Amino acid sequence: MAEPVIQVRGLRKSYGDVEAVRGIDVTVERGEVFALLGPNGAGKTTTVEILEGYRQRTGGEASVLERDPAKLDRPTKARIGIVLQSSGVDPFLTVRETIDMYRGYYPHPRPVDEVIDVVGLSEKRDTRVNKLSGGQQRRLDVAIALAGDPELLFLDEPTTGFDPSARRNAWQIVRNLIALGKTVFLTTHYMDEAQYLAKRVAVIAQGLIVAEGPPATIGGRDTAQTVIRFRVEDGEGLPSLGQVPLGDGTLELRTEHPTKVLHELTAWALDRGAELEGMEVYRPTLEDIYLELTGGEAGAE
Numbered sequence: 467m468a469e470p471v472i473q474v475r476g477l478r479k480s481y482g483d484v485e486a487v488r489g490i491d492v493t494v495e496r497g498e499v500f501a502l503l504g505p506n507g508a509g510k511t512t513t514v515e516i517l518e519g520y521r522q523r524t525g526g527e528a529s530v531l532e533r534d535p536a537k538l539d540r541p542t543k544a545r546i547g548i549v550l551q552s553s554g555v556d557p558f559l560t561v562r563e564t565i566d567m568y569r570g571y572y573p574h575p576r577p578v579d580e581v582i583d584v585v586g587l588s589e590k591r592d593t594r595v596n597k598l599s600g601g602q603q604r605r606l607d608v609a610i611a612l613a614g615d616p617e618l619l620f621l622d623e624p625t626t627g628f629d630p631s632a633r634r635n636a637w638q639i640v641r642n643l644i645a646l647g648k649t650v651f652l653t654t655h656y657m658d659e660a661q662y663l664a665k666r667v668a669v670i671a672q673g674l675i676v677a678e679g680p681p682a683t684i685g686g687r688d689t690a691q692t693v694i695r696f697r698v699e700d701g702e703g704l705p706s707l708g709q710v711p712l713g714d715g716t717l718e719l720r721t722e723h724p725t726k727v728l729h730e731l732t733a734w735a736l737d738r739g740a741e742l743e744g745m746e747v748y749r750p751t752l753e754d755i756y757l758e759l760t761g762g763e764a765g766a767e
């Protein structure tokens with residue numbers, strides 16, 4: 467069996483007293499997009515930068531392209547694409563010249579026009595860097611990371627601060643990378659981004675992975691219980707279906723059999739001529755599950 471592109475076991479990182487990453491396991495297979503999803507301060511950037519070789523771990527095992535990321539040699543580094551801010555590049559070079567310059571650093575660069583096409587900058591190939599919009603500069607950042615034709619790309623929060631159409635464009639770029647057979651390690655705050663792009667997602671909260679799996683089933687999403695809420699004036703004889711009072715007179719119950727439970731509730735109410743007031747029936751959204759997993763406030767309110 468092929469060695470995974472990234473393998474991490476019990477990874478830890480402390481900054482003084484702050485335990486930013488508290489023992490996580492991650493495996494990324496070749497050719498997949500893997501998303502590390504979590505709120506601010508969860509430990510995403512710390513994890514990525516350890517894997518990129520920019521930060522030293524405090525504990526645990528890590529392997530990237532079968533090497534220890536703390537001791538990457540030059541040939542291995544050339545197989546990894548890292549997206550940095552292009553603010554450091556010569557503002558008077560054109561897009562094409564910039565990418566060409568970076569290609570010069572690598573043993574097997576990707577053809578310059580192909581790189582420009584993948585990031586959607588074809589119309590700007592002869593434009594100087596200082597004439598690009600913010601979003602176009604971010605695309606150039608990705609293009610620079612692609613110049614050496616890396617096998618593995620790290621994208622750390624690639625769409626934070628983007629407007630909705632720029633996000634869609636960035637997603638298309640990632641899709642293009644998948645089509646090229648690249649392995650992508652992505653971090654994001656956004657559940658929809660992880661769902662759209664990633665084959666597998668790990669949710670990180672306070673330095674620990676709290677759920678992992680395909681976006682459609684993560685956190686028990688596929689078997690999530692339906693939530694039913696209602697109020698009754700007089701609940702005498704109300705069948706016991708596991709409902710709990712929420713404090714404001716509302717009763718809430720969670721069930722895997724909503725049809726049956728609703729039938730019993732409505733039959734009871736009709737029998738008595740009672741009303742199930744303010745009735746709500748809903749399944750937790752992906753957002754609810756994410757918030758629940760990361761310790762936020764979940765629910766319909």
Ligand code: ATP
Nearest residue numbers: 481484485486504505506507508509510511512513
């Ligand atoms: P965000 O989504 O806000 O970028 P993140 O998930 O990338 O967050 P990290 O940047 O990895 O989170 O930070 C994790 C924790 O480690 C935070 O509590 C942060 O304050 C702390 N931390 C990060 N870098 C350092 C540092 N260089 N020195 C001290 N503490 C740090």
